[in-house]
Amino acid sequence: MKRHKSSSKRGEDRIRVCVRKRPVMKREVKASDKDIVDAESTTTLTVNEPKVAVDLKPYLLQHEFRFDEVFDENCTNDDVYVRATRPLISCLFEGGSATCFAYGQTGAGKTHTMMGNKDTPGLYLLAANDIFSLIQSGKYGRGLHVWVSFFEIYCGQLFDLLNKRNRLHPREDGSHRVCIAGLTETEAVDSNVLVEVLEYGNSVRSKGATGVNPDSSRSHAILQMEIRDDNDHRNGRISFIDLAGSERAADVTDTDKQTRLEGAEINQSLLALKECIRSIDQDSRHTPFRQSKLTHILKDSFVGNSKTCMIANISPTQTACENTLNTLRYADR
Numbered sequence: 387m388k389r390h391k392s393s394s395k396r397g398e399d400r401i402r403v404c405v406r407k408r409p410v411m412k413r414e415v416k417a418s419d420k421d422i423v424d425a426e427s428t429t430t431l432t433v434n435e436p437k438v439a440v441d442l443k444p445y446l447l448q449h450e451f452r453f454d455e456v457f458d459e460n461c462t463n464d465d466v467y468v469r470a471t472r473p474l475i476s477c478l479f480e481g482g483s484a485t486c487f488a489y490g491q492t493g494a495g496k497t498h499t500m501m502g503n504k505d506t507p508g509l510y511l512l513a514a515n516d517i518f519s520l521i522q523s524g525k526y527g528r529g530l531h532v533w534v535s536f537f538e539i540y541c542g543q544l545f546d547l548l549n550k551r552n553r554l555h556p557r558e559d560g561s562h563r564v565c566i567a568g569l570t571e572t573e574a575v576d577s578n579v580l581v582e583v584l585e586y587g588n589s590v591r592s593k594g595a596t597g598v599n600p601d602s603s604r605s606h607a608i609l610q611m612e613i614r615d616d617n618d619h620r621n622g623r624i625s626f627i628d629l630a631g632s633e634r635a636a637d638v639t640d641t642d643k644q645t646r647l648e649g650a651e652i653n654q655s656l657l658a659l660k661e662c663i664r665s666i667d668q669d670s671r672h673t674p675f676r677q678s679k680l681t682h683i684l685k686d687s688f689v690g691n692s693k694t695c696m697i698a699n700i701s702p703t704q705t706a707c708e709n710t711l712n713t714l715r716y717a718d719r
């Protein structure tokens with residue numbers, strides 16, 4: 387059995403890595419695609435990889451992983467919110483930055499986790515509900531407002547999802563803070579406004595048609611909620627990043643030029659993100675933010691009073707075994 391242990395004492399308070407296994411879908415049951423992932427506890431899981439020995443006897447190679455949180459197929463978006471994301475919320479009322487990533491292959495459940503649906507709201511909405519309740523309670527003072535922006539990074543370029551996919555340009559100000567010139571910001575007075583913003587933004591989000599899944603997401607979508615006071619001073623900010631399908635990073639060898647370019651960009655940004663997370667985890671003095679647009683524009687979210695949570699989403703089936711192992715190795719610290 388191969389054992390992987392994913393926890394680091396130094397960065398533990400600032401970064402938490404969680405894994406969510408989605409249920410087997412009806413079409414997968416129909417195709418007799420087996421569930422090969424055992425989420426054994428709230429921190430451990432095992433992937434049972436089918437193998438064939440040299441004497442042609444089949445056997446299972448077991449890969450055991452340990453993470454800060456493991457969510458099995460019965461866990462709801464609420465469970466994920468309470469254990470993984472809620473601990474970040476106080477940070478944005480205390481002048482800090484919180485960041486929550488959804489990572490994983492296409493169809494592993496990133497959008498389900500982040501967006502959810504009418505019956506099962508995802509992390510965006512669950513966090514917003516808590517933020518609005520805290521503002522109303524007056525616990526962190528009066529006159530606080532929530533401003534929302536929603537944009538995507540596609541092929542290394544930024545597009546405003548709240549303004550007809552207008553191209554945006556990030557710039558560093560005199561104090562090396564990264565600002566996105568021209569980004570549309572909307573005040574969300576309640577969750578209904580946020581739902582409208584999300585629905586509008588998602589309808590314009592770029593989708594690429596690939597052989598595997600016509601809706602496969604080939605861009606990183608970033609939703610930011612910023613708390614500001616009556617004088618428009620920024621208090622804190624939370625960023626949710628629904629990352630592009632991780633298996634797309636392998637498209638660097640595709641025959642189609644555009645697909646190759648998209649793949650190269652996704653590959654570079656996911657590697658840069660892993661490097662940044664590793665360097666924060668190890669309290670390293672240099673964090674390589676500039677290696678990709680994604681990490682560059684999130685620079686402020688990683689430094690100072692910041693908290694990050696990575697949710698690695700995995701498909702449970704045998705067909706997805708290789709991608710699942712890649713996702714778990716990526717998330718493994």
Ligand SMILES: Nc1ncnc2c1ncn2[C@@H]1O[C@H](COP(=O)(O)OP(=O)(O)OP(=O)(O)O)[C@@H](O)[C@H]1O
Pocket residue numbers: 407408409411459461490491492493494495496497498499599601602603630631699
């Ligand atoms: N935890 C879950 N419970 C029930 N259904 C789920 C869960 N996770 C994912 N699904 C379902 O699986 C399908 C694929 O999930 P989803 O669209 O969230 O994947 P994704 O990782 O966002 O893929 P893409 O990168 O292509 O956008 C959807 O039909 C979704 O509703």
